[in-house]
Amino acid sequence: MKWQISELFGMSVYTDRAVYIGNVEDVVIDIDNKKMSSIAVTNINPDIIDLKQFKGVKIPYRLIKEVSDIILIRHIPGAFKTSALREQEE
Template sequence: MDGTPQEITTLVGREVYSNNGVFVGEVEDVRLDLQQEVVTGLAVGQLNQELFAGRIERGKGVMIPYRWIRAVGDVILVNDVIERLEGTNDEEEEAVV
């Protein structure tokens, strides 16, 4: 997120952690806005079962809005994923994939 262009495929396979260091899952795919040529979300699978227990069926994933991404490096950091999930409503972009 430092403005340096990267190949989108480099995001796939990266581990995702909350900014508190809690493992969230692994990026399986990206959601794009082709008109604006930007990434709008990350499809995350291999989810931390403790983090998503009772929320997401085992073997499913989540779509994390890209605006929640705090940093992209060797791993991807997301802002307060636990608190955001608890406050999610039907209008939010998070969805089961």
């Protein structure tokens, strides 16, 4: 299924282990290669990512597994706070 980039804005982002990450704020496009490079995610779940002074994170397009009602990304071991993941697995 094809998506318009504007349809991605505001979508919720989850890992494939059902961990909420945040919401899509923007899309980064690689104009030279004519492809989407990453999504910028804000409203980050503070239980899994420590942002310090940053407002969000960029998630590379290659990590996106599926786009439907939500955006599903691959889980990356060690990328998130371990305490939040333990709670999700219980």
